[in-house]
Amino acid sequence: MLETSLYTPVKRFLESLEYTVKGEVGGCDVVGLRDGEPPVVVICELKLEFNLELVLQGIDRAAACDEVWLAARMSSRGKGREHDRRFRALCRRLGFGLLAISPSGNVELLLSPAAPPPRRDPRRRSRLMDEHRRRRGDPVVGGGSRAPIMTAYRQDALACAAAMVDGPKRPRDLKAISPRAANILLHNVYGWFARAERGVYALTEVGHAALQRWPQPAQ
Known part of the structure; x- marks a missing residue:
């Protein structure tokens, strides 16, 4: 299974929350925009399993958005980090949402994102929104980085x-x-x-x- 296989289920989930979703925007696996004043920006990072690297990516993205989601496939034997109370507690403290993807593509909401104190980078957030809005359609599947990005x-x-x-x-x-x-x-x-x-x-x-x-x- 590749990380790109997680993109479509995550996209459907965020679209159900009324976000317009596109992949590989500004170095982020998944970016969602919801219109409003001001608009809401969501970033979701994808990994084949929940691990520290995924959390570190979320921390790096937090300054550019309003919500961070972390998504990974559900562990086959139920012994993955998604079942670790300490891992969930860490993500809760950081204000991150957690999504687990089953082999059949179902999305399980493990943790909803909280609203942490503002720690935003306005310039980076603006660049992200500008790139999202300038793109025609959704030309890149989130989760891949080897092929040239269709910016x-x-x-x-x-x-x-x-x-x-x-x-x-x-x-x-x-x-x-x-x-x-x-x-x-x-x-x-x-x-x-x-x-x-x-x-x-x-x-x-x-x-x-x-x-x-x-x-x-x-x-």
Whole structure:
């Protein structure tokens, strides 16, 4: 079993609590947003078993959100950390929620998150919300880290690349596709674009290959 197999059950659970859920946002396995004034930000980290590393990840994420959830698969013989009173007490003191996932994908609520005193990082929280909102759809399954993450920036760069298949473009030609098109072409983070002439950019072979890997819908 992979950590990614836990993503869908956790996503369904958080969606039942009226969160919009997306995977691998800002280095977090699962991020949920619930609209309001202010909006509520939830982070859930996934592991195959409850352990100290999972708790440490939760501590690291706490400054960027309103609630932290820790999710892992249920131990087969009932001897995992989820049944350890000390482990639950630690998570309760930290204000973390605990979710156990059965082999069939059922989610058991072990501990609800409490509201700890505010210890938030406003800038990090804002970046997390911005990335969540900029992404189109939910392109990445939470829990995986080996494949390149389909960030909102990569989505915008791919959209620009797709629009340039039929020939070179100026940044202003792509502004309707992405407000940051000029920045994407200028900095050329992925090597997909090359300057054809002053103020005009063309798609490179690397850019064509990227579109083969991540096909884009017709404009």
